[in-house]
Amino acid sequence: MKKLDEEVYQEYKKMGRGNWGGKDLIIWKALYNGFLTIAKDEEFTPFTKFMLNIFLDVRKARKEGIPIIMHPFNYAPELFHAMDLSPFMQEIFSVGLAPLHLNEGYIDYTNTIGYGDNPTLCNAQRPLIGAQQQGAAPIPDLLFYLSTPCNSLAMNYQVYSYLTKIPTYNIDIPYWDYDDQNSEFYDEKTLDYVNQQLKSLIAWLEDKTKREFNPEKFQMTMTNLNQAREYILEFNELLKVKPCPMPSIAGFANWLAMVTKGGTSEGVEVTKYNRDTAAENVKQGIGGIEDEKLRIAWPYTHVFFDRDLLTWIEETLQAVVIMDLLGYYPVLPHDVSTVDKCYESLAKGTLDFSMVGTCRGMAELYVEFLLNYVKDYSIDAVIIPMQFACKHAYSITRVAAEAVRDQTGIPTLIFGCDPYDSREVTSETIREKISEFITQVVL
């Protein structure tokens, strides 16, 4: 196992000291130092380096005056990279605090000031407002968000924008199909609707940052992006092999790469590393877990407050979680040989992005995704730890679970919890539910 070299570690440690460019980055800096401490004792991979750089990028941008643009977990930042901005995927902050339980104080504070409650507004989002009110949330220069996949997200970013007065741009994500002209849900205006909004976003960015959009740089970025998509497509195919060649958390790294570094050489490097590791394991007949007995579909987000849950599932139930909903990155590689095709690829990637593609419209999109997931990956059971506030997902997952049971006979466990707050439904209760489901229903 290749560990972090002591000299390199000391370099990283040095960067974790001092003023990062403002009091609002104190918690962000603490997250970096916490991650570095964990990374020191684990295998040092391109992914570890990439994660450390995500934190350091914000420090660099603040010190060098590069505009920081905040965006949510369901939008990939290729356009921002193409314009030499510093994208900051907000949920690394508001959700990244959850495994350390550092978000809980901010959730409590939002209760105190009367900003929503758990079943109304998701705790993936609420800590941002609590932290902002206490001066602990990073303050970007610009803010961007989408109308999908949930009202919690759209509401939270509106409130954040109002409180901080940061210049904000948001786009509306349409409901309908763009690719299958025979589909009853096809609407020829879908792609163009998104494309026009993205072009207006470019004009807005030029105006706000005084940076000129460069079509050549854009095309280079889109070429990188589609190279990474190709690696992920191959990676996703490799996970169909039995035993699954990668452990349960592996796919999540692809999504993290695309949502933070999509379009950069670092995104290409990480996705290639994942693909190569999976391919090598398949070649050598190595499984991601020892003695795989069950293959689980997890078509929803992880239980973020419990970072040992997947390892527990692997070791106790000899089950591998193939991919979560975000990790199942579904955007296919596109032709980007002209700038026009690059725009098209950008719009398609926005519509099909992890979770957006399955949750932006008709329930049929999600039902079809889950049915294919179960069939293609030889799934034995489906598990969905549902956030109380995720009202749209509650209904579509229930419909999809019935379709899966009817068409494949595979059972689904959907249970309410708060993946971001350990105090609502505890780790022990979640493990009991999963264990009971596997032993009494699946086996």
Ligand code: SF4
């Ligand atoms: S868990 Fe559901 S409600 Fe929460 S941010 Fe994700 S999509 Fe929105």
